[in-house]
Amino acid sequence: MKAIFQENIQKGNVILPELDAHKVCEAFGIDCPPTKLVTTREACVEAGNQMGYPVVIKIFSKQIIHKSDAGGVIVGIQNAEALSESYDCMMQTVAERCPDAIIEGVVIQKMMSKGIEVVVGALKNEQFGPVIMFGMGGIYIEVFKDVAFRLAPITVDEAKRMIEETKIYELLKGVRGEKASDIDALAAMLVNVGKLIATHDEIREIDFNPIICYPDGCVAVDARFVLNTQ
Known part of the structure; x- marks a missing residue:
């Protein structure tokens, strides 16, 4: 450690x-809940299908401490279609609110x-x-x-x-x-x-x-x- x-x-x-x-x-x-870092929409959906829904996605960037303020957290995603749409929406919102942040991917997590x-x-x-x-x-x-x-x-x-x-x-x-x-x-x-x-x-x-x-x-x-x- x-x-x-x-x-x-x-x-x-x-x-x-x-x-x-x-x-x-x-x-x-x-x-902790099952969690995975992904870097593409396709990998995000695949991880969601493996974990089972509902899931949460969170932006992964060292420059973004308060993820919710940046639009970098979406909860209660119920299926693959909604997950795909949420991924695109979050990436766009974060890019607009934090244009200088380096986005390393998205963390997907099983919603408890x-x-x-x-x-x-x-x-x-x-x-x-x-x-x-x-x-x-x-x-x-x-x-x-x-x-x-x-x-x-x-x-x-x-x-x-x-x-x-x-x-x-x-x-x-x-x-x-x-x-x-x-x-x-x-x-x-x-x-x-x-x-x-x-x-x-x-x-x-x-x-x-x-x-x-x-x-x-x-x-x-x-x-x-x-x-x-x-």
Whole structure:
């Protein structure tokens, strides 16, 4: 993993590219959706047919950090025809909004079904060292600020206590007949993120938002690593 981090730091990348981020996640037992980088419309459609619909496509460019603002994200694509049209539309929109950006391709990703959304983050605090955070995910994290913190690394028991400290835990346990989410899998993910931030000085921040929790596992839909380039 150090080779991936060092290579990107030497290139001056502050944010770890998405496909490299997925490699890191895989090495640390953090599940992500099926994802592939393609460079043509035909390859995009072929990948979509292999993954199964619905899918999401995202522009892949080191110059474009906020993909949505650039028109570089399209979600909920239901079939091959819509995927082909979405590919062309996105490429045109991004070219108009970010004419100087170097487009390296398009990332196509299996769109995950609905579940309970949580967030897991981590950072290097100047005073305390590596810290891990868990809380309510998606668009609500800034509104409700339903979060718990621990110094990393953490044990499985500590991870479960973090989860239980938050209000989102009530939803994770299952309400109104819904099945409970896989707390064991979520706790294991927290432990693995803690190990990651604690053992790699190359990482300054980690942000998984959202992580979607299911009765049989949890998946990190968006993985963002900020590198320590200083």
